[in-house]
Amino acid sequence: TGYMANVGVLSALPQAGDVIFSDALNHASIIDGCRMSRARTVVYAHMDMDDLEKKLQHESGGRRYIVTDGVFSMDGHVCPLPALVRLKQTYGAVLLVDDAHGLGVLGKSGRGTAEHFACRDVDIHIGTLSKSLGALGGYVAASEAICRYLQNESRPFIFSTALPPAVAAAALTALRLLRAQGASYVAQIRDHIAYMCRQVPTISQRQPPVPVLPILTGSSAAAMQYAAACAEAGLLVSAVRPPTVPEGTARLRITVTAGHTLDELRRGADILNEQGEKATWKQ
Template sequence: MNFEQYLITQIEEIKCAGLYRQPKYLSSPQGPRIKIDGKNCLLFSSNSYLGLCTDPRLKKAAYDAIESFGVGSGGSRLTTGSYDIHRQLEEKIADLKGTEGAMVFNTGYMANVGVISALIDKNWIVFSDELNHASIVDGCRLSGGKIVVYAHSNIDDLARKIALHRGRPSLIVTDGVFSVDGDIAPLPDIVDLAKKEKAVLMVDDAHATGVLGDKGGGTADLFHLSCEIDIQMGTFSKALASEGGFIAGKKVLIEYLMNRARSFIFSTALNPASCAVSLAALDIVKREPERRALLLEKAKWVREQLEAMSLPVLPGSTPIIPLIIGEAEKAVEFSERLWQRGIFIPALRPPTVKPGFSRLRISLMATHSWEDLEYMINAVKEVAEKMNLKGRSRERLAGKRS
């Protein structure tokens, strides 16, 4: 078999499993109302939770930064690619996260892969939640350390597994808000356990930064635990409507990572315009707490409506609302029927979720109008009735997540 035939066979296998994916292309900015493949529709699957992708202040920040600094950064961070604006952004992130320092990576993916592989070697053991993001999984794989996966947010399982592996330096790593299930990690319990077991603790707050907590600082802020978490990871690419990832923590951690994280060292620095957009977004997070309050109010209302219809929605309180459909084909059909009604929510299928737990990951923006929400709920109801989607028990959903 030649190379081309090999690829064709592989693609056929993906198609036969109902797992074939292709992007849909937007020809409008990302907001509640978008144009995809020439069709106007409502978007309910964006990570732009605060609805800032079209904010004029962020656009102006990008234009101004381009005027001041040009477009490309021209080098990696340790050669010629570090600009004043990187430093300003790092200071602002440290302020939001309540840490001594911070460092910016080109993406959240690179932050996770970079930090885990820089810290962990074969002498270490990593305890990782089974639903952690793929970038954490990849960082773990790259690190060469021993990886122990614990049951999702299950503190007893984590404690049991730690007890079985004492005597080596250890890292506990968890998403703050789980990207696909939308639930919040039990941080107070994890912090207590990490302290007791003298484990280093890392929290990925990609989906919580700008959304949760008094200051919008994420789950550490929500639980007032900023000082207790050794490594706070996040991204600018979701609520902050920009690009880039970051790590926040003690100065000594940042100093170490700047010298050891290969995805930081061996990649051209994030462009100045993205840094400027992130800075402007962080200002909005600070000055407009009402945005996240409104977002969470809307999320609560949508959940209540879906639950009132006995639809199989995972419990939670974040703007990520997973509607469990089951088999991949059914989830695709559900998504397609919504698309016909002018709503875009792609189906999430294996390998993103476990087989049998394919779903629609409904996500909200603060800028969705109440009419948008009502329209979506009515459409979901109509499709669910047509497809005879029955509610699964809460126990089953909670007990066997994705």
């Protein structure tokens, strides 16, 4: 899984005496990988490059690792990759990017966050095959030396059963489709994102480059009521509550795909607006 890819890399590569610098809103799999590592973890404020640089300046010892989500899955924020690359180069760090929500969405051809920013100096790309590729499994893309090391030292990889051949074949086929038609998929999904942002004014992100569209409700009860009302009306949408997000920031998280039709998007927007207007939690 993509979860185990993060755990497998972070528990294998950083050693005792090393330091991992982790964004405050990184995915749970990154947090757990840091906890399992023998290195020390320093958390920097979300996408705050000044805070990260201060902490890089004050930390000495072994090797330094900077780890971040490419796209933060609850808010749709895209990491400031050019600034991260600059800091990695300045302080001799290893840069890891979890692009689970960037692959297939960002970049001219859907290659992800690095293509979006035209940044090639990322040491390790981590991700999942279960988002845009619609299959199952996690991946690590890095130098041959790093990959060989992980094959021999990453316990989650060594002691997990391999993917079923049918699942691997489905992922490979999806990857080939992305390579061949990525530009058209990316253009389609951006059109769909723009449409939903126009039609649903309560979406907190206005014209984001990724299809993570949150509607903040505040309380967990409100999110659950809103989601239940939408489900009753025929729209399945996720209610996200603490501890996945901070207290007081519960939300509905809407996602759109290149495969949705305009009629589906229109119906979804209508339901979100109708149920949002008459929701009891707003009274």
